[in-house]
Amino acid sequence: MKLPVIDIIVFSIYLAAILFFGISFFFKKNRTSEDYITGGQRLPSWAIGMSIFATFVSSISFLALPGKAYLSNWNSFVFSLSIPFAAIIAVKYFVPLYRRIQSQSAYYYLEERFGPWARNYASVCYLLTQLARMGTILYLLALPTNALLGWDISSIIIGTGIFVIVYAAMGGIEAVIWTDAIQGIVLISGALACLIIIIFSMPEGAGQIIEIGLEYDKFSLGSYGLNLSKSTFWVILVYGLFINLQNFGIDQNYVQRYMSAKTEKEAKKSTWFGSLLYIPVSLLFFAIGTALFAFYKVRPDLLPENLQDITQADRIFPYFIVTELPQGVTGLLIASIFAAGMSTISTSINSGSTVILTDFFKRGQKKISRKSEFRVLTISGVILGILSILVSLAMTSVKSALDAWWALSSVFSGGVLGLFLLGFFGKKIKQLEAGIAVTIGILVIAWMGLTPVFLKSGEWLSFKNPLHTNLTIVVGTLVIFLFGFLLNMLLHRKNNVLN
Template sequence: MDIKIGYIDTIAIVGYFVVMAVIGYICSRKNKSTEEYFVGGRSFGGWVIGLSLVGTSISSISFLAYPADSFKTSWIRYLPNIALPIAVLIASRTFLKFFRDKRTTSAYQFLEARFGTSIRIYATMAFIVAESIRLGIVLYLTSLIVHELTGLPIDLCIIVAGGFVSIYTIVGGIDAVIWTDVLQTLVLVGGGILCLAMVVAKVPGGIAEVFRVGLENNKFSFSENINGTLQNLDFFGPLSEKTIFMLILVGFTTWMTSYSSNQNIIQRYCATRDLKETKKAMWVCVWSSLPIWAFFMFLGTALFAFFHHFPTEETQQILAGERKAEQVLPFFIINYLPSGVTGIVIAATLAAAMSSLDSGINAISTVSVVDIYKRVFVTKKADKHYLKAAWFFASLASVVMIGGALIISHTDTNTLQDTGLILASVVSGGMLGIYILGFFTKIRGVRSVWAGIATTLSFTVWTVLSSKDLLPDAISFRYDLYYTTIFGNLIMFFVGFGVYNIFFKSKSEVLEEDIDSETQRQEKVYN
């Protein structure tokens, strides 16, 4: 076993773990109820929640993918983020007040109040499946990075990193998740700043040379690498090609989905002390995330300028597509950072992952208890019983996460990751469309929504099979898969809306389990 880090680096990494453990222990002493464990007693200020949202949205994938993209191609990956302020503006003026006024704990309580229990259970299960897949992939990719940086066995990296984040999340609840996310955001940014400072210091001519080389090689553009040549994107174009408008629209759809229905986000809404602080948190996240993402894009451009002056065989292979672009930052860290700084940057890599992993574990635990266990199976127990159930489901989510990452590490990773991402997209497709039906229409019928879900799932499966050339040409239509999320939500909305208006609008459609008025149903759901 070839250990690549020194004692100073080890001390920095251990110090980071110790601080996380202390935060988890302190927060565990507060968790005497599910209200504290799930939403922190609804007592947090906007700045804290805002920075926590930043940490949740920036995973280790982003920490590596943004520099990788701008190193090899351009700033194209930044385009979807431009839509974030628009999505947050809409969410803060439409969805937010409802979630706050109802003292919501789960994003999916709303769906039962509007459409019935079956839609709530479907959305909850879709979230659990998609989030479990995402957690396993993020943990594996993070552990792979740590393995490359340290030389430790990949399985050991998975068990240690996954086990540690699981422990402080299980015992500390949402309080530990939020406070560690804040610290992890600062560590993440600090690690990136150290990397950039080292790159700029080594480039002849400094930051001015970075801009010169970047501009000369079209690195600050919105371009796509086609057959080794950077080609600027058109604003509009055919569905088979990426365009500027398409990427912004994809970003808008993604962010709208997150801020209307993603449990990781909705849970943060509910953890603030009032509506004003929640809005502050959302805008703190926006105006922090945009420059942070741009910073990591610029780091990749700076790395391109550095290796333009000091080319290596490895980086030339990355530019030629013979190696993965995500290897460029780890390669620089291993070979060019001094001892001590390397440890801090590895801690930043771990921070980027843990801020996503802890949020996912806690979110799965929350919806498992609130939306399924307490709502369907065990409905009238003391709060202490549900708190113990929350610990159990958090532990189960952690086991699934670690087990999934271990399976990936011993499998054809490209195939398994691809399959996992496809499965996640299939089960969670059209979620924004469901919430738009709930917030902006008067549809009440469960059958109309199920018609939309069935059609959306069928469309997603057809899209995947078409992209894999598994269908006859006569019924196959290929387009850039980035469009799938847009089309899926449009289909969900229009099918649900159309079926209701054609078949059920003139009838008094009764929900499957409910003959009470809508007001009574909502009281049952939220109380």
């Protein structure tokens, strides 16, 4: 499917502008590693907030959320409704904590509580998670781009990866935050333009979309029953709360943004702005999916036979972008998809290189020159970017990249979140108790997260996880948290008896 020249021009201009803008920060005079990691704590709260928002959103969200709404209903929107609860906890506890300890690493606190092993464990888990995340996003970004532009998937992965590596590794957090802010604006503008065009394309306007949506139960938030094996309202709400606690509490991406703000008050403002902005924008994505469903119900003749199958929902939005949008707007929408993916990848490159410097390279060394710090940050960013490209290329042979990503991320994130909460709320918990609790938790998380992937239906049925996959991080975190307290009580009781 060949794009008009004007769309290619719009798309190319956007990419070139982002690249040169990001690289420009590399040439600023008297830059320090603190500038690279926290932007010298001089960035405005609105830009940091936009960057937090862009970290929430990826190209997966841009395409998958409309696809979910088209396929079923608004059940997944419940995830967004959990964000304010997590943001309250973040603003009250997490932001003050990280601003107080003044560490550039999210995992320094764990070393203070439980020793070097806890920091090493969390840092390694974070790096592995980010590699899987970047690889997945690069791969999933290549799929619609292949459909939209007809380019080879491997070439798209390599080209996009190199593109992001250049400005993320060279520009530092300032380049990431300012390009995130620009890309967030482009993303929202593109999505709004798309919804408006769909509404005006309906014979009876927005009312017809609502009418068809109600007829087919498209606005449902899911069942309110207590079935823990299904994607009910409550399962998604609890899952969203724990995932967002993980984001706000232990994710280096977010912690760096807390530290990039001028003051604690500004950090809190940016946290509220970025997290709450995601709610209406995700609602916009679901509205697009429902509007597309109504549009093609009214005009089924515009949908080719290979897309008539409802299971092809993820391909509907890209098809609409190419075939129904005016010239120029199509280029903007493709740029929006790239914007969402690039903002997430660039954030991971920057935060991953920061973790390598602060948690591994600088520890145990009394003094490192500014030149050496920059060299480590830049080289680490390039290496992480290259590894993510290799991971993405490997995913071209995986049956379901999303399933693989969810399984891996649940194993890594659940253990670290449980350890962090144990350290934060369990002031009397010691290293040994935490270590045993994490070991037990990881075994539970691995069982819950990996058995659905490796065990086929009917095989070892009694051994398989009976709960919904989304509850893996919930159960794993609670196991670590509760076992930590239980072990502490048992060991202290034993000591008291012996004394």
